Amino acid sequence: MVTEPMAQTLTSQPATWQAAQVPFDEPITDWRHRHLLDVDTLSKDEILRILSTASAMAEVLNRSVARTPALRGVTIFNLFYEASTRTRSSFELAGKILGADVINVSGSGSSVEKGESLVETLNTLSAVGADAVVMRHHASGAPWLASRTIDGHVLNAGDGQHAHPTQALLDAYILLQEFGDLSGRKIVIVGDILHSRVARSNLWSLTTLGAELTLVAPRPLLPAALAPGAAEREHPLSLPSVQVESDLDEAMVGADAVMALRIQNERLRGKLLPSSAEFARRYQLTAERVALASPDAIVMHPGPMNEGVEIGVDVAHGPQSRIEAQVSAGLAVRMAVLFLLIRGGS
C-alpha cells in the first residue's frame, strides 16, 4: 500500500518513523493531544507522526488476519447526529480492528429523539464509561463543547460546516503517497467551499505541509472573509491565506492535485446558485479541465459525489482519480488517530 516516495518522506523523519515501528503494546510518551477536534493545532511533525502511524496500520490491514489488540478493553462510542457511510463505518471498523469495543449511537433511535440535549447525552456516555467519543454533529463547534463536557477523548468526525480532521489527514496521506513532499505543490479545491468542513480542515493541514492552495468557487459559495477585498484579512483568527480564483480553467494550469467538492444542498439557505447545470458548466471537473493540470496530477473527492455535477463521470473513475484510494486510506488513518489519542494523549 505504501509507495516508495511516501516511505522516503516518512523515513526522513526518523523519530516518527521509528515510533510507527514500535510494537503496539508499548506506551506512547510523545503524543500531547487528548482530542482530535481539528487539524489547525497540529504541527507538521504531528501530522507526519499520524500519517506514519497510519502507514504502519496499513501494514496491519495487509495481514491475513487484520487484527491487533492495541486498544483491547477500550470503549469507543460513535455518536453520529448526521448521516454518514464512509466516516462512520471506517471509524467503527478501525476501533474493532484495534480490539476496542465500539458502540454506535445515532441521532435517531436514541434519547436524542426524545429531546435529550447534547450535554445530557454526553454525560450519559461518560457515565457508562466511554473512553472515547467519535462524534459527528450538524452544529459547528459541537465537538469543542463535548471536549469540555466529558472525561474521555473526543474525535471530531465532522462538525457542521466547520472541520473534518480525519478527512483532511487521509487526504494528506494520499497526497504524500503520491508526491512524497508537498512543499510548493499546487493543490486546487473547487466547489462549495462555504459549506465544506473538508475544505476548511484541508486549508490548515495542506498549508502546514507546505502546499500552495487555490480555492475556486462561485462567490455565494465562498466564505465572505476569503473573497477579494474582504475586511480583516490580517485577523489573527483568520483561515490560512490562500489563492482564490473564480476561473477554474486558469486555476487548473500547473496543478498537481485537484479536489472537487459536492454542493451541500442540505446546508443551503435560500437560493445560492441559479442551477446545478450552470454550476457544472463553470465549475465541473471535466477531462478537458484536468488536461490543463500537470500531467501527473491526481483527482480527489471526499465523497459523496454527484457525478455529472461537480465532477465528470470519466474523471471520477479515470486513471488520475484517487477517490477509491481515499476511502481505503480513511481506515488506516482513523486507526492511527484512535491509537495515538487513546494510548498516548493524556
Add this chain to the structure above:
Amino acid sequence: MSSILIHGGRVIDPAAGLDEWLDVLVVDGRIAEVGVDLAAPDGASLLAASGLVVAPGFIDLHTHLREPGQEHKETIASGARAAARGGFTTICAMPNTEPAMDSAAIIDGVLQRAQDVDCRVLPIGAVSKGREGRELTELAALKDAGAVAVSDDGDAVADTSLARRAFEYLSDIGIPLAEHCEDPAIAQGGVMHDGAVSARLGLRGQPAAAELSIVQRDITLAEAAGSQLHCCHISTEPALQAIADARARGLNVTAEVTPHHLCLTHDAVAGRGDELLYDTDAKVNPPLRTQADVQACIDALAAGIVDAVATDHAPHAAVDKQCEFDAAAFGISGLESAWPVVNSLVDAGRLTLPEAIERLTVGPVRAWSLDRGELNGLGTLKVGAPADLTLLSTDAVSRVEPDSWASMGKNTPLAGHTLVGVVAATVSQGRIVWDGREQ
C-alpha cells in the same frame, strides 16, 4: 414625609451642564434641593457620596424582562433589582414576552406587576399582533395604555408594506418605532457576524449589510411618513454613517448602542485562549462585529450621533446557553455591567464623563420624549424632577461576576473581565433601592 440627603458628592447633571461638589436633598419622591452644605431634615436618610459621582438615575431604552411567559429567565421584579444595582431607575421593557405585549390589556398587566419593583418600568408595545409581522396592533390604544414606543424587537418589521403603514399610522400618535435593524432576507439565520471569525469557526454569518438594509429602508419610510425612527442596538459602521447622514438632513432619527458592542468584537465567540471556545455567552443579535465597528460605535456615541447607551439586557437560563452554538439563545445579560463598561471607555479617554452620563440619562429621555406629565424632569436633577439618582465610582476596579448579580440571567461574555467603575447606590422614586449591600 420621607427624605434622603445625599451629601458630599460630585454632582453631574448633563441637562444643566452641572458638574460640582454639592449635596442633593430628596423629599417625597422628588428632587427638593441641590446645593452646598444642605441640612438634613429630621428623620432623613443619609447617603454619603464623598469620592462618588451623583448622577440622575440611568434610563434604559431596551430591556428584556421575561415576564409574562418566561419567568424562569427573569421576572419583572428580578430585572428591576438588576436595574437598581446597575444604576438604572427607568427601564423600557421590550414586548417579546409570551404572549407578546401587543394589547392594552397585556400592557396593563405588566404595569401592575411593575408597581412596587425597584425601578420604573415603561412598556414598549408590539408593532404587529403576536410580533408576527403580519397585522398592525392597535397602536393608539397601546400608547394610551402606557407604551412609550413600539417595536417588534427580536425581529425587524420585515414586511416593507407593514413597516410603511406603521410609520404612517404613528405620524400623529407621537411615539417612535424602535426598529430591530436586521433584514432576515440577508441575515438568513446567521448566528454571528459574517467575517473572519465566522469563516474560521464554520458558523453561518450575518453580514453587516443586513443591518444597513433595514436602516436605509426605514429612514426612507419614516421620512416619507414624517414619523420618528429609532434604531435599536446599532452595531456596524455603515449603519451609523447612514444614521448620521439622516440626522444631518434634520430627520427624526434616533439611535442606541449597547455596552457589549462598545467593548467586544466577534473574536469573543472564539474565546480568549488558544482553544476555540464557541462561547454561546457571546451569541447575541445583532452580533458582535469587527474592531472597526466597535471604534465606529464609540465614535458615534461620543459625537452624539447615537443618543443612548441601551443595554439590550437579555437574560437567559443556563440551559439556554449550555448547548451547541447554533442551538443557543441570542442575548447578553447587561444591566449590571453597563456602567463599568461605559466608564471604562471614559477611563480610556474615549468620551468624557458628562458625555457618558448624558447618553445614559437625558440622552435617552430626549430621544423618546419620556419627560412628559408626571415624568417632567426625568433624566435630570432639577428641582421637582423624579427622585431617581445613582451614586457612581469612576475609579474603583471591578471584576464582572455574574454569580453575584440580582439578574437571573448570568449570561455574559464579560464574566471575569476587569473593568473600572462601580455603582455604589441607587435611589429610585425617592427610595434607596441599592446601597452596595445585599438586601
